Amino acid sequence: MPQHAPRTGARASQSRLAQRPARWKHWLPALLFLSPAIVGLVLFRLVPIVWAFVLSFTDWRIFDDIVWVGFDNYIHILSSPVARQVLGNTLWFTAMYVPGVVVLSVSLAVVLNNGLRSSAFFRGAFFLPYITATVAITLAWRWIFSTRFGLLNHLLDMVGLQGQAWLADPAWALPAVAIVSIWKDAGFYMILLIAGLQTIDPGYYEAARIDGARPFRRFYAITLPLLSRSLFFVLILALIRSTQTFEITYALTNGGPNRASTTLAFYIYQNAFVHFEMGYAAALAYLLCFAIGLVTLLNFWLRKRWVHE
Amino acid sequence: MTTKRSALRAFGLKPALCAFGMFAGAMPAAAQxxxxxxxxxxxxxxxxxxxxxxxxxxxxxxxxxxxxxxxxxxxxxxxxxxxxxxxxxxxxxxxxxxxxxxxxxxxxxxxxxxxxxxxxxxxxxxxxxxxxxxxxxxxxxxxxxAPVLYYNRTAFDAAGVGYPNATWTWEDFRAAAEALTVDENADGTPEQYGYWVYGRYAHTDPWVFRNGGRYVTADGSALDITQPAVNALAFLASLVDDGFAPRPQELEGVRQQDVFGMGMAAMWVDGSWNIDNTRKLVGDTFEWGIAQVPMGPDATPETAAAYAWAxxxxxxxxxxxxxxxxxxxxxxxxxxxxxxxxxxxxxxxxxxxxxxxxxxGRGQQPDNMELILEIGEQPLYTGFTRNWSDWRGYAAAGSGGLNGELDEVFNGRKPLSDALAAATAYGNDVLSR
Known part of the structure; x- marks a missing residue:
């Protein structure tokens, strides 16, 4: 029935035309409902991100005129001894924080994933620092670390050990910030890892026990491989967070002594909101963004080698 | 920042509203x-x-x-x-x-x-x-x-030392600091130090300026720490090195403005606004007064200046x-x-x-508040420049700049010359940006 073919085609075309308004009717309400969020996202996220990139090529003290300086800010950062010290501090902090928080949170998760009634209490207890106001807990830690009147030095003195100026000694200030950060965040990662642990089939452990595998062997051969996806997620989060530490530094050491605990996020804050060097701070922020992006890409590349899909 | 009139002008609405006002026969009071x-x-x-x-x-x-x-x-x-x-x-x-x-x-x-x-x-x-x-x-x-020298009269009396006065030299000050340093239980940590100082501007800079020293050039465009300034800082560092003042790290965790009021140091230099806190903290625990920071040996009538800010x-x-x-x-x-x-x-x-x-403040301590007014009659020098908080190290940037470097000196971790060289290099970088 060739004479019918054109009619069928025309009908199909008419049908498509008829569907167009229907699609618009379908999308328009969705767009209308989404538009406040989209406008907000563009105005308060995307525009500032682009604008900050532009600013990184300027010299702008916020209450003064904007001057285009090209790559001067980036060149200055890379050649400044202070900026290099701050970048070094950030790397050192990451090297302490990431392994510390991952090991502690894995340990807590494994210990508390035993189904006992008391583990619910301890989960809450270990999660509590994460949701407590940072300044409040940091003030308590300031007292613990106080040289003359601090709890830590008092305990050390009781066992005959020499106390330290934990917050005023360049060798100890950044580790002190790392300790408090690990203590505060471990509970959060613990919860993520417990969720991962609960997806592991108990049958694997039963089989391993029947085969005579000891606890460490079971942890190494079963838990770690099957937890690797959650661990990968925790590792990415911890790496990003390690470069963004601010509140604890601000309240515990103020970046001192002599910038020994000043990390990149705190240095950006100082330049942006203390010295009002917005262009310089924007350049620092983009370097930080670039570094985080690079490390995350590296992680995704390495993922194939250790994460069980 | 604007009147209602100017706001209206800015939006070009004034003529329209005036016409409306004429029509309605109202509005003049609000418009003013x-x-x-x-x-x-x-x-x-x-x-x-x-x-x-x-x-x-x-x-x-x-x-x-x-x-x-x-x-x-x-x-x-x-x-x-x-x-x-x-x-x-x-x-x-x-x-x-x-x-x-x-x-x-x-x-x-x-x-x-x-x-x-x-x-x-x-x-x-x-x-x-x-x-x-x-x-x-x-x-x-x-x-x-203005910064003043706070001193604990009760401690001075106990040590048999005369109160600070306008004729005090730095050596008089050092001798008093030594006499006022008391280690009652001989454990090597004095319960009361003679003096208390760290790298904070209000602690060190009054000594620098009273010795005729300067940190910056006359036009404030660059750091150029003069020899009288170096000498003043060296004098303060020697008080710490000699054990007459604590190393700042020893008192980490104690609010700096409370050290004197808690009786941990018998003398202290800081801004006169701390009188309020010291009154509340000390109460009737001990008697105290204020004096001028002793004039330095390098000062001349042309260079000596009191420090003040407003x-x-x-x-x-x-x-x-x-x-x-x-x-x-x-x-x-x-x-x-x-x-x-x-x-x-x-x-x-x-x-x-x-x-x-x-x-x-009659009837309250200190009983010689007139001293601050006398300082106000003297030649004053503030030493402030553009980006001062950055190169000096102040507030949220207090761990860096000259403040951070001087703390390294007072904590015995860095020679003064190295610290000043580092502070000068950083300061000039800041001022040149």
């Missing part, structure tokens, strides 16, 4: 209303100043003063953002530490044309001069402070009612405020208020 905006960094100060502001509004019918206050950490980012958007208040509180850069950015109105010859009568001239930048009076003082009010260049704003500044800095409106140790810029018995 004027709002003067005023921002300051102390929410507590708003309550204190409320009666004075009300008096200003009564004296200027139709004028409403809109006050906005926030803590310093929020204040400077807020006003900076407002400056960027051309929306500064008519009048804003201004600090000695920031006035240079705000003036250089063209945000502060030169008040010189508004100030008649007689307008300055009654004010501390030296305090007024702090707001004079390059010949332009860009800010006007409300109060000022809290000021400035009229911004965004204002469209400069006359009214200046009238408000005069009102808020003159005799309207009483002595009770100032924290103990903050000196009213209006001389007569400072000289009242109430401000002098």
């Amino acid at each position: 209303d004027t709002t003067l905006t005023y921002m300051l960094w102390s929410p507590e100060q708003v309550e204190i100043e409320a009666p004075a502001i009300a008096a200003f509004e009564s004296a200027h019918p139709g004028v409403t003063v809109k006050v906005q206050a926030m803590p310093p950490a929020d204040y400077w980012p807020r006003v900076s953002a407002q400056a960027a958007s051309g929306d500064l208040p008519d009048v804003m509180a201004m600090s000695s530490g920031f006035v240079q850069e705000w003036a250089a950015a063209g945000n502060l109105l030169d008040l010189s044309p508004y100030i008649g010859d007689s307008a300055l009568d009654g004010y501390f001239t030296s305090a007024v001069n702090i707001g004079n930048i390059g010949g332009a009076q860009v800010a006007f003082p409300q109060n000022w402070v 809290d000021m009010l400035a009229v911004t260049t965004d204002t469209e009612q400069a006359d009214l704003a200046w009238a408000f500044v005069q009102h808020m800095t003159g005799p309207t405020l009483s002595a009770a409106d100032f924290t103990a140790g903050k000196v009213p810029a209006w001389t007569a208020t400072a000289e009242t018995e109430q401000w002098l």
Whole structure:
């Protein structure tokens, strides 16, 4: 029935035309409902991100005129001894924080994933620092670390050990910030890892026990491989967070002594909101963004080698 | 920062509304209303100043003063953002530490044309001069402070040492610090040190300036730490090295302004505004007084200077009612405020208020508050430049700059020469940017 073919085609075309308004009717309400969020996202996220990139090529003290300086800010950062010290501090902090928080949170998760009634209490207890106001807990830690009147030095003195100026000694200030950060965040990662642990089939452990595998062997051969996806997620989060530490530094050491605990996020804050060097701070922020992006890409590349899909 | 009239003008609505007013036969009273905006960094100060502001509004019918206050950490980012958007208040509180850069950015109105010859009568001239930048009076003082030497009279009496006086040399000071350092249980950690110092500007810079030293060149464009300044800092470091003052790290965890009041040090130099805290902390525990920082051996009449700084009010260049704003500044800095409106140790810029018995705090410690007024009569030097907080190391940047380097010296971790070289290199980098 060739004479019918054109009619069928025309009908199909008419049908498509008829569907167009229907699609618009379908999308328009969705767009209308989404538009406040989209406008907000563009105005308060995307525009500032682009604008900050532009600013990184300027010299702008916020209450003064904007001057285009090209790559001067980036060149200055890379050649400044202070900026290099701050970048070094950030790397050192990451090297302490990431392994510390991952090991502690894995340990807590494994210990508390035993189904006992008391583990619910301890989960809450270990999660509590994460949701407590940072300044409040940091003030308590300031007292613990106080040289003359601090709890830590008092305990050390009781066992005959020499106390330290934990917050005023360049060798100890950044580790002190790392300790408090690990203590505060471990509970959060613990919860993520417990969720991962609960997806592991108990049958694997039963089989391993029947085969005579000891606890460490079971942890190494079963838990770690099957937890690797959650661990990968925790590792990415911890790496990003390690470069963004601010509140604890601000309240515990103020970046001192002599910038020994000043990390990149705190240095950006100082330049942006203390010295009002917005262009310089924007350049620092983009370097930080670039570094985080690079490390995350590296992680995704390495993922194939250790994460069980 | 605008009147209702100017706001209407800005939107081009005035003619239309006037026509509407003529038609409706109403509106003239509302159209004359004027709002003067005023921002300051102390929410507590708003309550204190409320009666004075009300008096200003009564004296200027139709004028409403809109006050906005926030803590310093929020204040400077807020006003900076407002400056960027051309929306500064008519009048804003201004600090000695920031006035240079705000003036250089063209945000502060030169008040010189508004100030008649007689307008300055009654004010501390030296305090007024702090707001004079390059010949332009860009800010006007409300109060000022100066560092003083706090000393524990009870401890002095116990050690048999005479109180500090204007003739004291640095060696007299060292001898007193040694005599006042007391290690009762001989454990190597004195319960009472003779002195307390760390790298903070108010601790060290009075010694530097009283020795005729300077950190920066005369035009403030570069760091050039002079030999008298080096000598003053070396003297302070030697007090710590000799054990007459604690290493700062030893007292980490104790608020610096509480060390003297807790009896852990018998002498201390800091700003006179600490008198309020020290009164509350010490109570009747011991007797104490204040003295001038001893003059240094390198000082000459030309170079010796007292150190002081002021809290000021400035009229911004965004204002469209400069006359009214200046009238408000005069009102808020003159005799309207009483002595009770100032924290103990903050000196009213209006001389007569400072000289009242109430401000002098009769019946309270210290009993020689006149000493601060005497300092105000001396040649003053502030040493502030653009980016001062950065190169000096102040507030949230207090761990760096010269402050951070001097702490390394006082903690015995760095030679003074290396610390000053590093601070100079950093400071010049900051000032050149």
